[in-house]
Amino acid sequence: MHVGIIFFLVILGSVLFHIFTPWYWTDVASNWGGMDDTITLTFWIGGGVFIAVCLFMVYCVFKFSYKKERKAEYKPEDKKLEKILTWATTLGVAALLAPGLIIWNQYVNVPKNAIEIDVMAWQWGWQYRLPGEDGKLGTTKVVNINDNNPFGINLDDPFGNDDVMIQSDVINLENNRPVKILLRSVDVLHNWYVPQFRAKMDAVPGIVTYYWFEPNKVGEFEVLCAEYCGVGHYAMRGGVEVQDKQEYDNWLQQQETFSDLIAKQKILENEKTKLAKK
Amino acid sequence: MSEDFNDNKTIQAQSSEAISGGGSGIATDADYVRPAEVADQDLYHGHSFITKWIFCQDAKVIGVQYFLLATFTGIIGLILSWLMRLQLGFPGLAPFMTAEHYYQFVTMHGMIMVVYFLTALFLGGFGNYLIPLMVGARDMVFPYLNMVSFWSFFVAVAVLLASFFVPGGPTGSGWTLYPPQAILEGTPGAGWGIMLMCISLILFVAGFTMGGLNYLITVLQARTRGMTLMRMPLTVWGIFTATVLAMLAFPALLVGALMMSLDNVLGTSFFMPTILKAGEVLEYGGGSPILFQHLFWFFGHPEVYIVALPAFGIISDLISVHARKNIFGYRMMVWAIVGIGALSFFVWAHHMYVSGMNPWFGFFFATTTLIIAVPTAMKVYNWILTLWRGNIRLNVVMLWCLGFIVTFVNGGITGIFLGNVSVDVPLSDTYFVIAHFHMVMGIAPLMVIMGAVYHWFPLVAGRFLDEKLGKWHFWLTFLGAYSIYFPMHYLGFIGVPRRYFEMYDSPYVTSAVGMNEFISLAAFIVGAAQFILIYNIIKTLKTGKPAGHNPWQACSLEWLTPTVPPEHGNWGDRLPTVHRWAYDYSVPGAKEDFITQTTPPSEVAHTKVEKT
DSSP, X not given: XXXXXXXXXXXXXXXXXXXXXXXXXXXXXXXXXXXXXXXXXXXXXXXXXXXXXXXXXHHHHHHSBOOTTOOOOOOOOOHHHHHHHHHHHHHHHHHHHHHHHHHHHHHHSOOTTOEEEEEXXXXXXXXXXXXXXXXXXXXXXXXGOBTTBTTOXXXXXXXXXXXXXXXXXXXXXXXXXXXXXXXXXXXXXXXXXXXXXXXOOEEOTTSOEEEEEOBOSOEEEEEEEOSOOSXXXXXXEEEEEEXXXXXXXXXXXXXXXXXXXXXXXXXXXXXXXXXXXX | OOGGGTTOHHHHXXXXXXXXXXXXXXXXXXXXXXXXXXXXXXXXXXXXXXXXXXXXXXXXXXXXXXXXXXXXXXXXXXXXXXXXHHHHHSTTSXXXXXXXXXXXXXXXXXXXXXXXXXXXXXXXXXXXXXXXXXXXXXXXXXXXXXXXXXXXXXXXXXXXXXXXXXXXXXXXXXXXXXXXXXXXXXXXXXXXHHHHHHHHHHHHHHHHHHHXXXXXXXXXXXXXXXXXXXXXXXXXXXXXXXXXXXXXXXXXXXXXXXXXXXXXXTOOOSSOOOOEETTXXXXXXXXXXXXXXXXXXXXXXXXXXXXXXXXXXXXXXXXXXXXXXXXXXXXXHHHHHHHHHHHGGGOGGGGOTTTTSOTTHHHHHHHHHHHHHHHHHHHHHHHHHHHTTOXXXXXXXXXXXXXXXXXXXXXXXXXXXXHSHHHHHHHTTBHHHHXXXXXXXXXXXXXXXXXXXXXXXXXXXXXXXXXXXXXXXXXXXXXHHHHHHHHHHHHHHHTXXXXXXXXXXXXXXXXXXXXXXXXXXHHHHHHHHHHHHHHHHHHHHHHSOBOOSSTTOOOSGGGOOSSSSOOTTSSTTSOOOOOSOSOOBSOTTOSSSBOOTTOOGGGXXXXXXXXX
């Protein structure tokens, strides 16, 4: 008797925990609310199956526990019942898969007006690069990276000169404007992840990966590395500040471009040579 | 020579010794069983202590050896998990717990539990003990190879544990061992640790292949007369199919480990692209880190089923025996095991939705992954339909079965979240994943192992385990483990990433400090509760209630040996002859509520047996 009761309480407790939990997702701050909706749908269908199966089990425990005089039913198969269950399950699974695939289709197709952002990861930090007025990012190579060229931009690529360089782990984004995150890493796997945006993707050394989202809430968010990258993984944080257009434009104006950096370095070098001559 | 076959001259001519009947009933045509095609197996009988108990060729002893060594390794894994939970629940409490150590413990815990504990225990332990007994063979077909298999496993474990004592300690690259990180400075154990890990895995795979060949060929070639494939207990089907998967999946791991070792030691670049480290470009170039992930998960996903399928098989038998009812939909159960096994090779990249592989793969792998839910769900339905109108003994074995159903359904459904590609995006690499796979391939298979231990201990030791201690063990483990992993899913919803040594004051987790402390306390209790079993075994080994023959009134062959516990060779003078499937419980018209597999139809002529 008490066995059935305890199992029943476990099921009941699970449902109550789900309803009253203080631990649940953060408010979504991007266009990926559809992911939350699919999770909710999965909760309804999957949770329903979980409750139904477990309650059926509890019922059996109450109803059919051992009695010496009783004999169990002898029924090796029931083709009809098995067929019904198979099709019902297939239907339920299809109902979950369809919205999942529809949203994935949106996830892999980036809108044309998205701003590209180069997110460069290393052990253990982030920096960012935005396209300049030409709207295009210059190409890069790991071997080009040095103090004078922190992003490894190919010097013979004209698109690279006006790239905006943000040598900080915090980046600003314009509210309601889609961004395409281009991820690269110079050493090991990383993953640029903001829980409120829901989206994520690994940064893989050797290739450029991408994902996109459209922030829709002004505010500051924490960036976490979501792919284990060695002993400093847990400390590899960053930040995002989502701003309205006006503030964002102001911020962008103040950032340095690659040509600014080269010019600054030339002045420095000239001064050095002058000093040396003296 | 049995009386049963005297009227059939062809049989007498073909087979002169290995014929035996199950009972002493009157022979009829219905009792006819095809004669044996090969002579009885010759066995090497050990004479000294060493050949009997150490370098032993008896599959039963090898099974127990596997069981004990896997359990020993599992206890180390358990202690590592305690240390991890100590850090997560009460950061800073243990002064020795640095980030390096934490990641080393995470890695070793994962690899030990998945490969050296669960796989070794299900296939090496239960496989060796049960396959020959359940199919009516005298032993595995290659007993010597079987012995070498165990000792390869022993060396593999020794190499693995040796990595705790080498410079730099064991690898801390996560159990997935992803390069480039696994072999670069910045990850603990990047030199010696990862090398020993790869060597240990290679040894494990080599040893496992020897054992695996044995399981397959024994099932295919050494079944006793009348034991058709569709009469085998589901335990054998589960272990058999899992072994097929292992034979196909482990080579991918072997190749991955080998190639990574070459990258590490010889400086090849299979998995290593151009890398900038501390301002210097390393001498690698052109390799693909994602290639390793494909190799790893081509092994890693079938690996989930290498653990799950034996568990499915065993639980089916336990439920059937203790519900006194045939397993519902046996044929469906067999095809579901085979189908899940086949499908499991087409779903591996669902571990890699956000790995940076071509995102278009997502559509394919999400679809295959959700298809696999259908046969899995059918199995669950058939388990609970076996309970329906059964005559359920609520003993400790059945408790573990019920615990399995709850945890497996729970973990299976969270698997649908993660398999459904776009739902996986927010949840992958968070605590939701940890909660999911611990529930479905940690706790659920553990429930099966425990159920199986309480079920077959009377066969192995000839005595029952103590039922009262068993109940304490069950309730502490089940309720404790459930309260560890059920709430943990919600940490994942918040967005807490996995493999974080410390969260600082991230806004996501300040609210979850209390939960983390609670989970840690529960983990300490659940871990400690496992020692109740060890105490129970030690106590009852000498003083437990004697079990006698077939104490659970089961139908399957392993309970029908002439001696309990079965001796070397299993069957005395004559191999058993099988007349029916392993599930004739509560047949209408039968005197008892079970008919053993060896009972010839003539003895139970008045019963309404539907399937034989």
